[in-house]
Amino acid sequence: MTAPPRPRPPLPDKAGTPSPDRLLEQHRDTLKALFPVPDPAQLYRPHRSRQIGGAALCLLLVAGLGGLYAVDPGWQQHDYRTVTGQRRNVLLADGSRIQLDAGSHLQVRSHLRSRRAVLVSGRARFDVAPSRWRRFQVDAGPVQVRNYGTVFDVERRGDRSEVRLWRGKVGVRVAGRDGEQHLQPGQQLLAGTGPVQLPQPIATGSGEWTQGRLQFAQAPLGEVVRSLQRYHHGAIVLDEPGLATLQVSGVFDGDHAATALALLPEILPVAVHVRGDGSVHISARH
Numbered sequence: 537m538t539a540p541p542r543p544r545p546p547l548p549d550k551a552g553t554p555s556p557d558r559l560l561e562q563h564r565d566t567l568k569a570l571f572p573v574p575d576p577a578q579l580y581r582p583h584r585s586r587q588i589g590g591a592a593l594c595l596l597l598v599a600g601l602g603g604l605y606a607v608d609p610g611w612q613q614h615d616y617r618t619v620t621g622q623r624r625n626v627l628l629a630d631g632s633r634i635q636l637d638a639g640s641h642l643q644v645r646s647h648l649r650s651r652r653a654v655l656v657s658g659r660a661r662f663d664v665a666p667s668r669w670r671r672f673q674v675d676a677g678p679v680q681v682r683n684y685g686t687v688f689d690v691e692r693r694g695d696r697s698e699v700r701l702w703r704g705k706v707g708v709r710v711a712g713r714d715g716e717q718h719l720q721p722g723q724q725l726l727a728g729t730g731p732v733q734l735p736q737p738i739a740t741g742s743g744e745w746t747q748g749r750l751q752f753a754q755a756p757l758g759e760v761v762r763s764l765q766r767y768h769h770g771a772i773v774l775d776e777p778g779l780a781t782l783q784v785s786g787v788f789d790g791d792h793a794a795t796a797l798a799l800l801p802e803i804l805p806v807a808v809h810v811r812g813d814g815s816v817h818i819s820a821r822h
Contacts (some may be wrong), residue, residue, distance in 0.1 A: 664687075701719040
């Protein structure tokens, strides 16, 4: 089969924009090759109109698809949530695996040339299947994590998010700032509003939350309470703001958060009180 002739450049009209008639004239040979004219005996006016309409529609579809690829529209979204005390494994259609921590909310969006996840709240681990033409990125507030074939955790803390890289490579961007920070395996980064921080070594035991073990090494009590809250149905309240800075080291069983809270007076100068509504109040021990 002879290849269709290459279209000639369209001639502009007086205003500098090619008119429809001139466009059709310039692409006449190409259209004739792609849409051959039927036998004269079968050439009726309605059929001829459909032939011309089909050619124009083809050109519009090609141009439209190019525009859609440029803007990368989304075509599907799935919501995944976990309740207090629940962890969940999610297998995506592309083979990527996600582990959601308790009390988390994740949206996964499929786009024409990208895969995107929005961590609304909580924490998740991403084991991303590689793709040559559809990148994978995670948005967590002002923080955007771009995947380069990796396993990594993202934990959202309001307007800041912590990224921990276990394998591969990620780039971390912050809205309103130039550049991208790259992490190496074994590094973590707390990013978002506030001063820019440098990557730090991952704290020992930080990745064991996937098995329900919460390990802390000189972590502020406020951070410990935030982690335990995902596994405790009643509210956990620090009665005095200054208690949030107390340092905690130890390994706790997230699946038995009430037991973990009861152990706090043994390692800190605090008292723990359980109220009738199920809430737990932590106060300074006098």
